[in-house]
Amino acid sequence: MSPVTVTVALLVGVVIWVLVARRLTARSWETGSEAGDIAAVRMAPARLGLWIFLAVVTSLFSLFLSAYSMRSHHGDWSHVMLPDVLWINTALLVIGSIAMQFARHAVGRGLLQRLKLGLIAGGLFAIAFLAGQLVAWGQLRDSGQFVQGDPATAFFYLLTAVHGLHLLGGLWVWGRTMKRLLQGVEVVDLRLSVELCTIYWHYLMLVWFALFGALLYL
Amino acid sequence: MAYVAIADRDAPIHDPHTFIEKYVWSQDHKVIAIQYALVAIFVGLVALVLSGLMRLQLGFPESFHFVDPSHYLQFVTMHGMIMVIYLLTALFLGGFGNYLIPLMCGARDMVFPYMNMLSFWVYLLAVLVLLSSFFVPGGPTGAGWTLYPPQSVFAGTPGAGLGIILMLVSLAFFIVAFTMGGLNYVTTVLQARCRGMTLMRMPLSVWGIFMATILGLLAFPALLVSAVMMTLDGTLGTSFFLPATTSMGQPLDHHGGSPLLFQHLFWFFGHPEVYIVALPAFGIVSDLLSTHARKNIFGYRMMVWAILAIGGLSFVVWAHHMYVSGMNPYFGFFFATTTLIIAVPTAIKVYNWVLTLWKGDIHLTVPMMFAIGFIFTFVHGGLTGLFLGNVTVDLPLSDTYFVVGHFHMVMGVSPILVVFGAIYHWYPKITGRMWNVKLGKLHFWFTFLGTYAIYLPMHYLGILGVPRRYFALGNTVFIPDSVHTINKVITIAALIVAAAQIVFLYNLIVSLRRGEKAPVNPWRATTLEWQTPDTPPKHGNWGPRLPEVHRWAYDYSVPGAKEDFIPQNEPVDPRLGSGRDHGIRH
Numbered sequence: 136m137s138p139v140t141v142t143v144a145l146l147v148g149v150v151i152w153v154l155v156a157r158r159l160t161a162r163s164w165e166t167g168s169e170a171g172d173i174a175a176v177r178m179a180p181a182r183l184g185l186w187i188f189l190a191v192v193t194s195l196f197s198l199f200l201s202a203y204s205m206r207s208h209h210g211d212w213s214h215v216m217l218p219d220v221l222w223i224n225t226a227l228l229v230i231g232s233i234a235m236q237f238a239r240h241a242v243g244r245g246l247l248q249r250l251k252l253g254l255i256a257g258g259l260f261a262i263a264f265l266a267g268q269l270v271a272w273g274q275l276r277d278s279g280q281f282v283q284g285d286p287a288t289a290f291f292y293l294l295t296a297v298h299g300l301h302l303l304g305g306l307w308v309w310g311r312t313m314k315r316l317l318q319g320v321e322v323v324d325l326r327l328s329v330e331l332c333t334i335y336w337h338y339l340m341l342v343w344f345a346l347f348g349a350l351l352y353l
Numbered sequence: 354m355a356y357v358a359i360a361d362r363d364a365p366i367h368d369p370h371t372f373i374e375k376y377v378w379s380q381d382h383k384v385i386a387i388q389y390a391l392v393a394i395f396v397g398l399v400a401l402v403l404s405g406l407m408r409l410q411l412g413f414p415e416s417f418h419f420v421d422p423s424h425y426l427q428f429v430t431m432h433g434m435i436m437v438i439y440l441l442t443a444l445f446l447g448g449f450g451n452y453l454i455p456l457m458c459g460a461r462d463m464v465f466p467y468m469n470m471l472s473f474w475v476y477l478l479a480v481l482v483l484l485s486s487f488f489v490p491g492g493p494t495g496a497g498w499t500l501y502p503p504q505s506v507f508a509g510t511p512g513a514g515l516g517i518i519l520m521l522v523s524l525a526f527f528i529v530a531f532t533m534g535g536l537n538y539v540t541t542v543l544q545a546r547c548r549g550m551t552l553m554r555m556p557l558s559v560w561g562i563f564m565a566t567i568l569g570l571l572a573f574p575a576l577l578v579s580a581v582m583m584t585l586d587g588t589l590g591t592s593f594f595l596p597a598t599t600s601m602g603q604p605l606d607h608h609g610g611s612p613l614l615f616q617h618l619f620w621f622f623g624h625p626e627v628y629i630v631a632l633p634a635f636g637i638v639s640d641l642l643s644t645h646a647r648k649n650i651f652g653y654r655m656m657v658w659a660i661l662a663i664g665g666l667s668f669v670v671w672a673h674h675m676y677v678s679g680m681n682p683y684f685g686f687f688f689a690t691t692t693l694i695i696a697v698p699t700a701i702k703v704y705n706w707v708l709t710l711w712k713g714d715i716h717l718t719v720p721m722m723f724a725i726g727f728i729f730t731f732v733h734g735g736l737t738g739l740f741l742g743n744v745t746v747d748l749p750l751s752d753t754y755f756v757v758g759h760f761h762m763v764m765g766v767s768p769i770l771v772v773f774g775a776i777y778h779w780y781p782k783i784t785g786r787m788w789n790v791k792l793g794k795l796h797f798w799f800t801f802l803g804t805y806a807i808y809l810p811m812h813y814l815g816i817l818g819v820p821r822r823y824f825a826l827g828n829t830v831f832i833p834d835s836v837h838t839i840n841k842v843i844t845i846a847a848l849i850v851a852a853a854q855i856v857f858l859y860n861l862i863v864s865l866r867r868g869e870k871a872p873v874n875p876w877r878a879t880t881l882e883w884q885t886p887d888t889p890p891k892h893g894n895w896g897p898r899l900p901e902v903h904r905w906a907y908d909y910s911v912p913g914a915k916e917d918f919i920p921q922n923e924p925v926d927p928r929l930g931s932g933r934d935h936g937i938r939h
Binding site for chain 1: 464465532535536539540543544545551552553554567570571572574575577578581582585589590591592593606608609610611614617618621649653654657658661664665668669903904905907908925
């Protein structure tokens with residue numbers, strides 16, 4: 136369980152550090168002790184909410200990965216023959232993330248056309264990634280490896296499915312942002328949504344790297 | 354300091370008008386809190402009845418034929434799961450967390466009210482799915498509240514078909530509900546505090562609930578992971594937790610799964626869960642003791658640091674629930690060490706509670722009696738925890754009633770006493786009425802002494818070696834007759850304690866109409882929730898202007914002050930310097 140322990144310890148550490156940096160040592164029984172204590176986190180609530188949510192999801196994926204890692208250290212472990220299409224999918228996800236970053240850059244400058252381009256491309260590449268994952272599932276299934284098989288294969292389906300679900304959640308928010316964009320909402324008002332989508336896309340990419348790496352090497 | 358959700362305003366906006374908006378699809382944190390609390394108390398009563406049925410069987414075996422071995426296991430399982438998750442977690446965080454965080458922090462509501470509403474409805478769905486398992490073929494799962502595979506999905510276990518699946522689905526819903534609520538609690542504490550409410554001026558109740566929520570957000574995913582994987586094992590035929598094995602004499606298709614993996618995942622959630630329940634109780638009891646002893650909490654900063662330390666350490670002790678799983682002795686040594694280390698911040702808290710009472714002006718009100726009762730039960734439960742935290746002591750005791758006595762004392766009775774204390778303490782604010790004092794005291798004495806009558810003898814049973822989880826002991830040689838007598842006594846005590854809860858419910862319900870009208874601040878408390886313009890507080894809590902905080906939450910019996918409490922929003926006299934003089938004229 137060491138990866139979990141480390142991750143959670145890190146997360147808890149970060150939380151504590153953030154709090155400590157905000158003067159957990161204030162002598163609050165003395166009046167006037169608020170001086171210099173910057174109490175609130177200066178961030179849009181939705182953004183803070185997203186970060187906390189991502190911390191929860193990180194905990195979730197770390198636990199899936201530690202389960203995977205614990206199981207893979209038993210003697211009888213055999214690796215899944217990963218379909219090659221996963222490499223193409225990885226590339227699609229990276230491009231999607233880059234496109235989102237492009238959109239974020241554009242929304243900061245109020246460039247509507249570029250924003251549209253980036254946002255649409257970001258979403259489409261994510262959808263393409265999902266389609267690619269389904270292709271990978273199909274190939275693996277055709278080669279006779281399905282969930283009832285050995286644990287490694289079951290883990291492959293499980294990890295990719297959870298990641299896929301996570302991505303679908305992102306696409307739902309992306310869809311709402313797209314709808315508002317197409318309805319002609321001012322670019323300024325889209326800024327937060329686009330930024331949050333971008334954070335989410337980068338996060339999805341990092342999680343996929345971790346999962347893919349584990350599937351390849353653990 | 355930012356206050357983001359709803360700032361000062363001249364006229365109420367978007368106030369709910371229809372009955373449905375106000376009480377059903379409500380986005381008001383106070384209504385959601387009450388919804389959460391009512392549902393939690395309702396399922397808690399179901400679990401209480403189940404424990405009564407179990408006790409009937411244990412005290413008077415072969416007398417009650419409606420409790421057969423399968424039912425007994427199902428009652429054990431549902432009692433444990435409901436009490437820990439659907440009652441205590443939901444009541445402390447969904448109930449008290451929802452009610453107290455915005456009011457104590459000086460906010461108008463949670464930061465994401467809509468999500469807060471969803472949180473309650475998904476929780477209700479989780480409860481309904483759970484309860485529905487009583488009515489499906491095969492009944493609810495009887496796998497024990499830890500749901501250990503492989504037996505939890507094997508045909509011989511009660512509820513191995515639909516029961517276990519419904520349990521896992523219900524847990525998944527609960528986790529979704531908790532995550533939505535938890536995001537709100539953390540964000541609200543971090544962002545929606547009123548002007549002047551620094552982190553180190555927050556009442557300890559908020560600190561306890563805040564840290565418990567963080568633990569929950571990080572630990573519940575472990576339960577989700579194990580629930581998802583076990584659901585797949587049970588439905589799609591995967592082998593995450595199921596090794597190659599036979600069931601009812603037939604070989605199964607599963608192969609290659611690891612039951613131990615489940616235990617690790619489960620307890621990685623399960624141990625923080627203990628503190629998810631305990632930390633809010635710690636926080637609330639600190640405020641009750643300080644308020645009713647008219648004295649500032651002893652060592653406020655130390656109390657906050659202890660909450661944080663306990664929260665951090667609670668993630669590295671989980672395997673002390675698994676000493677009997679055949680683990681590497683060095684592994685056990687590590688977890689025994691961390692387990693004993695976590696006793697240090699916990700002990701600091703206990704000392705500070707006692708020192709808060711020292712030379713205080715103790716008012717033995719009903720909430721105070723429950724708070725002091727908590728110190729007793731928690732010390733007793735905590736000390737037996739030191740026994741069980743050591744591998745060599747745990748091995749012989751692990752499967753006996755000693756453990757049942759221990760965990761009921763430390764995480765059953767203790768948090769429940771705080772729940773009662775807290776309900777009596779905040780009832781006047783929530784409903785605007787006072788309850789009947791005599792009935793409250795009666796409820797306290799029956800509950801407090803009764804729980805000792807139930808759980809103290811269990812330690813003795815455990816040391817004799819009486820195994821837990823057994824439907825009946827039969828004529829086992831090493832079990833003396835005194836055990837059967839004790840079991841009868843425990844059962845009678847349990848039934849009396851259960852009946853005493855009727856007094857509590859009666860008091861709450863009747864006082865709603867007949868109770869005296871409650872003053873705005875009946876306990877003369879300093880914290881913000883007692884300074885609202887209306888009792889009970891209206892939508893938006895604070896009228897046109899948000900409160901502004903000038904001092905910490907524990908200015909009780911300040912020398913030279915006019916009264917023996919100074920509310921947090923009482924301005925500092927500008928002619929006086931800041932510092933230790935509390936900003937008042939002497």
